[in-house]
Amino acid sequence: MRQTTQTLRMLGAAALSLAGALCWPDAAQAQTASGNAKVVQATLLGSTTVLSSTGDLAGSSDVREASLLEGTVPSLLAGEVLHAATIGWTDQAYSEASLGALDMSVAGNGISADFVMSRALAVTGALPVGVSQVDGLAINGLPVAVTGAPNQTIPLLGGRLILNEQQASSTGVVVNAVHVIIDGVADVVVASAAAGMPTGGSTSPLPPLPLPPVL
Secondary structure, X not given: OOOOHHHHHHHHHOOOOOOOOOOOOOOOOOOOOEEEEEEEEEEEOOEEEEEEEOOOOOOOOOEEEEEEEEEEEOOOEEEEEEEEXXXXXXXXXXXXXXXXXXXXXXXXXXXXXXXXXXXXXXXOOXXXXXXEEEEOOEEOOEEOOOOOOOOEEEEXXXXXXXXXXXXXXXXXXXXXXXXXXXXXXXXXXXXXXEEEOOOOOOOOOEOOOOXXXXX
16 A cells, blocks of 8 residues: 555544534524535446545534545546545534545546545635645646646546636535546546535625634
8 A cells, every 4th residue: 555645644634623623603593504525426437436425414513424445446546545524513514525545547647646635614604615635646647736726727638637626605615626527438526525504694704714724
């Protein structure tokens, strides 16, 4: 098994502090949290495979986690230390998904990364925030600069690679760290995290709040 600094860091990410990771004030009125996280969702020639998915939060005060030491989608990708978690409180929701040693090959495109992670946070009364991290990215053996900007798009043979793909609204955000689209052949999302909270009637939400630390 390939051991890298990034993979070891992800082992720490799996140890979420469920009780004290966030310290926002309690909402004046309980809201319904929503969230989910999955490490891989791959559709290849119409067949879909999902690895390490938490499923949807049942509501506030729910915690869901899914993990694998190794995961593969035959003829498509492999990864190590797959981890997904989503947590709901009365006034917030937090989700994260990650894996190490990503190795993907599709339609003549070889894509690898040492570490991939997405994180999403939604808090009542504040704009949701999402971030992703992709370390050591290479396409067909050539290193690729990751800017960290939302929706960075890189051309591929027959398609495109989207990094830090974000779909955001005033009440929630979905972050896909890596999204590979090969037109008519494959649609692969690696490290997807979603979190949402109702606005609670706020017409002027606060700016995005900082994400909790990854241990």
